Amino acid sequence: MSAQAGTVALSDHVCAEIDRWIEKFPEGQQRSAVLAALHAVQHETGGYLTPALMNAVADYLEMPPIQVYEVATFYSMFETKPVGRHSISVCTNISCMLRGADDIVAHIENRLGIRTGESTPDGKFYLKQEEECLAACCGAPMMMVDHRYHENLTPAAVDEVLDGLE
Amino acid sequence: MPEHDLVCFATRRFESEPWTLQNYLAVGGYQAWQKVLDGELDRAAIIEQVKASGLRGRGGAGFPTGLKHSFMPREAPVQKYLVCNSDESEPGTCHDREILRLNPHSLIEGMAISAYAMGATVAYNYIRGEFMDEPVPRFETALQEAYDAGWLGANVKGSGIDVDIHTFVGAGAYICGEETGLLESLEGKPGKPRFKPPFPAQHGLYGAPTTINNTQSLASIPTIIRKGPQWFVDIGVEGSSGTAIFSVSGHVEKPGNYELPLGIPFRELLEIAGGMQGGRELKAVIPGGSSVQVMPAANIVDLTMDFDTIKAAGSSLGTGAVVVMDETTCMVNMLRRISRFYYAESCGQCTPCREGTGWLYRVLTRIMEGSGTHADLDMLVDVANKIEGHTICALGDAAAWPVQSFLKHFRHEFEYMIDHGGRSIVSAPDAVAA
Numbered sequence: 001m002s003a004q005a006g007t008v009a010l011s012d013h014v015c016a017e018i019d020r021w022i023e024k025f026p027e028g029q030q031r032s033a034v035l036a037a038l039h040a041v042q043h044e045t046g047g048y049l050t051p052a053l054m055n056a057v058a059d060y061l062e063m064p065p066i067q068v069y070e071v072a073t074f075y076s077m078f079e080t081k082p083v084g085r086h087s088i089s090v091c092t093n094i095s096c097m098l099r100g101a102d103d104i105v106a107h108i109e110n111r112l113g114i115r116t117g118e119s120t121p122d123g124k125f126y127l128k129q130e131e132e133c134l135a136a137c138c139g140a141p142m143m144m145v146d147h148r149y150h151e152n153l154t155p156a157a158v159d160e161v162l163d164g165l166e
Numbered sequence: 167m168p169e170h171d172l173v174c175f176a177t178r179r180f181e182s183e184p185w186t187l188q189n190y191l192a193v194g195g196y197q198a199w200q201k202v203l204d205g206e207l208d209r210a211a212i213i214e215q216v217k218a219s220g221l222r223g224r225g226g227a228g229f230p231t232g233l234k235h236s237f238m239p240r241e242a243p244v245q246k247y248l249v250c251n252s253d254e255s256e257p258g259t260c261h262d263r264e265i266l267r268l269n270p271h272s273l274i275e276g277m278a279i280s281a282y283a284m285g286a287t288v289a290y291n292y293i294r295g296e297f298m299d300e301p302v303p304r305f306e307t308a309l310q311e312a313y314d315a316g317w318l319g320a321n322v323k324g325s326g327i328d329v330d331i332h333t334f335v336g337a338g339a340y341i342c343g344e345e346t347g348l349l350e351s352l353e354g355k356p357g358k359p360r361f362k363p364p365f366p367a368q369h370g371l372y373g374a375p376t377t378i379n380n381t382q383s384l385a386s387i388p389t390i391i392r393k394g395p396q397w398f399v400d401i402g403v404e405g406s407s408g409t410a411i412f413s414v415s416g417h418v419e420k421p422g423n424y425e426l427p428l429g430i431p432f433r434e435l436l437e438i439a440g441g442m443q444g445g446r447e448l449k450a451v452i453p454g455g456s457s458v459q460v461m462p463a464a465n466i467v468d469l470t471m472d473f474d475t476i477k478a479a480g481s482s483l484g485t486g487a488v489v490v491m492d493e494t495t496c497m498v499n500m501l502r503r504i505s506r507f508y509y510a511e512s513c514g515q516c517t518p519c520r521e522g523t524g525w526l527y528r529v530l531t532r533i534m535e536g537s538g539t540h541a542d543l544d545m546l547v548d549v550a551n552k553i554e555g556h557t558i559c560a561l562g563d564a565a566a567w568p569v570q571s572f573l574k575h576f577r578h579e580f581e582y583m584i585d586h587g588g589r590s591i592v593s594a595p596d597a598v599a600a
Binding site (some may be wrong): 024025028029031032033034035036038039056061063067070071074075076077078089093094095097098100131132133134135136138139140144147148149 | 245254255257258259260262263290293295296297298299302332333334336337338339340341351352353354355356357372413414415416417421422423426432452456480487489490491495499500504508510511513
């Protein structure tokens with residue numbers, strides 16, 4: 001990542017979204033909107049952040065690019081490498097582990113033919129390595145697909161969710 | 167307890183859209199705020215009532231909420247902030263998500279009252295990023311309803327009181343649940359905890375006096391003000407007032423979020439959660455989220471679930487996340503998963519935590535792979551002891567306590583695995599797990 005990667009124009013939609021967030025913070029504290037800005041950019045541009053996109057966010061928020069890179073690489077929801085269009089996070093933390101999360105992961109790996117952390121070659125699915133507990137422990141095992149929670153999973157329920165994605 | 171007495175889950179009784187303003191008003195919602203707006207309670211009186219209620223923070227540390235509010239320089243002529251910590255991410259914990267989804271107005275009202283009490287005109291609700299699909303929009307819709315109904319904004323209902331509440335959305339980092347890590351994140355930075363002192367009440371968000379409270383703590387305040395602090399005290403037990411939401415997960419028949427009086431016997435809680443899954447034997451319980459000490463079944467079955475009792479028994483009520491493990495659970499595997507979590511979530515700024523959590527995870531991994539030695543067990547405890555108390559924030563302690571307690575209570579399982587080339591005691595032919 002570097003400033004040499006250049007920059008790109010942010011869409012009107014993204015700019016409007018960033019502006020909506022900037023308004024929540026005091027004058028001069030627009031840096032607080034950087035997480036929201038990166039979410040918005042990532043959503044619109046295929047699920048991951050490029051250096052050019054991060055530079056554009058830095059320009060918009062009047063931040064040094066390095067500060068944007070730091071944020072993008074610190075938080076797990078931001079991707080800084082190309083990944084599949086549909087992001088799948090299976091919670092494997094303790095409550096889910098006790099109720100069969102590892103079997104759910106194995107089922108998805110088998111079905112997609114990839115390992116956790118990889119994307120399918122057609123670019124459709126990304127099976128993210130999720131370290132955090134996703135706070136749906138009473139509906140374990142669970143997964144998050146494109147931000148949507150699916151609880152009380154069985155392999156059949158997983159298939160139904162994945163079959164429903166375009 | 168009767169359903170109408172529920173505090174944070176008061177609207178769960180409505181089958182259809184429990185989260186609406188209409189349903190919240192039907193359970194007495196915004197009556198406490200109205201009292202404040204009518205001038206029946208000034209700042210000091212609100213804080214006194216919260217103190218008198220004995221409410222202790224539900225986010226893990228159990229610090230008295232009213233006392234925390236009293237630390238703010240509420241009359242100082244500077245901008246002050248209230249921040250709600252909805253970055254719910256302690257493993258096993260999922261009740262704040264339910265408040266956001268099912269009773270968001272209780273949080274909004276609690277934030278409004280608390281902000282006013284501390285002289286803050288602006289409040290932020292920091293919600294974890296993973297909640298962006300359902301809890302965030304639910305909260306934002308409720309916020310809009312509250313503004314439209316005139317409960318928030320400038321000069322609320324002509325009272326002269328100004329309170330604005332904003333939503334903030336995180337992006338995936340356990341460490342942002344630590345209050346100063348959260349403030350850093352809110353300022354648009356990596357969520358690396360700050361040195362304390364100065365404490366946030368002196369130097370918080372943007373350098374201004376700030377108080378950070380957990381979602382459930384704030385959502386409890388309207389009912390405390392409406393029904394009076396003694397009502398809340400009478401629900402719980404000495405040292406643990408009121409109801410708390412227990413997230414019961416793991417090997418039970420009916421995992422769920424149950425709002426119950428503090429001090430409820432563990433056996434009763436287990437029964438409410440449907441008892442042990444498949445009728446199997448209880449082996450161990452983590453009573454307050456993965457950061458607290460594990461308790462063998464025999465150490466908890468006869469106890470009551472309140473702050474002082476669980477503390478005296480060598481663990482902590484933490485977030486009220488009760489993780490139940492049956493006889494089939496491999497404790498080495500559990501600890502390894504817990505250690506992987508802290509390794510992954512360490513922010514990296516303190517050497518003992520950054521390096522130590524990796525050591526813990528790698529040594530536990532090699533034990534599971536069959537190449538562990540008995541000396542490794544002493545090393546695990548040694549590394550844990552060197553992390554505990556030597557870091558800026560409590561994540562280091564949270565990484566150490568499970569290691570210390572799993573080895574204290576279940577050392578034989580680790581020894582068995584080392585002696586049997588990585589085979590777990592629970593898969594042994596003559597398995598006697600506990």
